[in-house]
Amino acid sequence: MKRILAFLPIVIAVILGGFLLWGLNPDRDPNEIPSVLISQPVPAFDLPPVEGLDTPGLSSADLAENDGSAPIVVNVFASWCVPCRAEHAVLTRMVREDGIRLMGINYKDKPQDARNWLADLGNPYERIGSDLDGRAGIEWGISGVPETFVIDGAGTVVFRFVGPVLGDEAIGKLRTALEQARQNGAGETS
């Protein structure tokens, strides 16, 4: 018995070692948060516009019934979210210079605050859904604000980015995803 017991530590160590070796796989990024939505159709949701704002609301139909040409960027934002401010400038520039189609989900935000925020910083969004109670946020499976999704022409989610789209690396990832989404769309129309 004692003999068997003495082998227990080495057995446990070897098992743990196996897991550690697996964990070193260079393709594995422990910081990556997978999204169940990738390659899935956009979740069902229907959001009213932000109260007192001219921009129309956003629903899954707006994303699914896309004309198939241009991918859509869906950005989850809130006026209380500090990084969103920084990201806002980047997205605005991408709308202006790259001509991307940007739609917003205003997450758990008071309409008054959201209006002030957009009046302050400008409104680059084509449509904005007001998600007061965070239900759409649950459908989208967001883990925080901001988050950004890319939807291709067929209404399929192709990319998810957690955190503000800031810096060359993040912007590069978003551009790559947009390019991929465009090719998806082109493949289906042809």
Place this chain on the structure above:
Amino acid sequence: MIPEIGQFALALALAVALVQSVLPLMGTARNNVIWMRSATATSVLLTVLVAIAFGALMWSFVVSDFTVVNVASNSHSLKPMLFKVAATWGSHEGSLLLWVLILVIFGLGVSLLAQNIPLKLKARTLAVQAWISAGFLSFMLFTSNPFDRVFPAPLDGQDLNPLLQDVGLAMHPPFLYLGYVGFSIVFSFAVAALIEGRVDPAWARWVRPWTLAAWVFLTLGIVLGSWWAYYELGWGGWWFWDPVENVSFMPWLAGTALFHSAIVTEKRDSFKSWTILLAVLTFSLSLLGTFVVRSGLLTSVHAFSVDPERGIYILALLAIAIGGSLTLFAVRAPQMEGGGLFAPISREAGLLINNLLLATATATVLFGTLYPLLLEAVTGEKISVGPPYYNVSFVPIMLVLVLVMGIGPLLSWKRADLRGVLDRLKWVAGLSLLAALAVWYLDTGGPALAVLSIGLAAWLLGAVLTEWAGRIRLGEVPLAESMRRARNLPRAHYGMVVAHAGLAVCMIGFVGSSAWKSEVVVFAEPGTELEIAGFDVRFEGVEDLRGPNYLSRMGTLTVTRNGSYVTTLRPERRAYPVAGSSTTESAIRTTLAGDLYASIQEPASEDEQGRWTLRILYEPLVVWIWIGSGLLALGGVLSLSDRRLRVGAPRKRTRPAPAPVVAE
């Protein structure tokens, strides 16, 4: 030129370490005294060479030699000198060099200080130590060379991560490594004993001071890190159960178990294989910590640059060190028969429970730390394990431990009288119940765990004092006699008293700052007033200041209580333009009753000048954590300074056991 000298010294050091890995062992096999003694000479040489390399790297940082990649990416010419020096160990490569430096210094310590160790044991211990040195030196030379050059040299450096430019954190790694690496000596002793196939009380006596020394350093290292997180990160917490915190905590827990178990091995000649196993596991956990921090295996706020190749190399080192030693253990441990028998109620049994609880606690933390990895490997699901897990698993184990801790020191060896001990503690039990009730009365809606914990902290404190009073027979004999007894009590005993009391003090701090913390977060404009824990805080405004390599925006908060002035808090937000990031310098007013803590975040955008995010916390009793941790470390130091450890030969115990064999 200087970096090349450092590089050359490192290469030579590897060669010397390889010689020391082999020659003394061959000496023990052939009874060649010269070969065995060579370990002393080579460990001196090894230390000198690694010290030269470390000095060369530090020199490159001090003179800002940006032709060295490591300097260019971790330093800046405008940085204050203290942080230029500290940047030597701020990067992966540099900290590894510090790691190895401490490793060889400990080896040197054994070869010079340990004069009364049998020659064979010493030769084997130093050889094992050299294996570890060779492993890490080769790791450094092949994958993480600190002296790599860059051409063309940049005009200026990229600066050290500003979060690390802090006195508390500058001192954190050296202490932590002294702890981690200090356990390597204990590991080497254990492996040497396994090779020899023999453990006796004398062995435990040689091992204990090294364990204690490493433990004291590790305690200080962990506390410095925790203190740094508390005032620098701006969240006001001091422990987050982050993987990297956990991997430093596990060796601490295992090391605590180790020196308690070594007491039994030394005094009663039992728990031999268990003590050996703990010695191996403690250092294995230190190695695991090194691996986790440097491989990017787990998500953490702390991490060095991630490189899978390095990860593979360290994992191979781990496999050799841990796998080899545990295999040796599996083969040899069954031969070590236990010594003295003991009754179920005895000091030995108390220490056994201590060890079981500490081992379980260590396993709990290990499981919590690796669980996300295990789950991801098996199911692909990604999760993180946070405080809720540790609150229901780790904390209860520790509470039971504290309960037993009160009783353990009062038990006598071999066979104890539990009824008599409990009789002596009845007043303490009553008082701690009162303390718990008082807490419950003051904070009826509060967490039940807090009530229980305060009661147990009072219990531990009372039991420790009771034990001490019993030793000096306070109240039973004249006061002068008690004083005489108090003076004659061994230092090691005071070490125990102080360390156990320190844990009780820590507990009070843990509970106070986690259960009764209050927090206010506001968007503040100059003139904003708020109220927290009876303090009135007024935000006066912000001024811009310029530091040596940063720009600071310092807020001014006037704190009053019932209309009378208390203090002015000046939290800062520092922007480091070169490193491209910012740090929070929180302002803290510390009293024994609690800390008033303020941190500030710049306005969300340039358009909103004047709207600052203020985070004001009141953390009751948090300073007790630092005091208690200081007592823990002081207890270790007191115990180390005990005369018993300084005199040469182990004294004979009263027990009629085979006297420990000292000389070969």
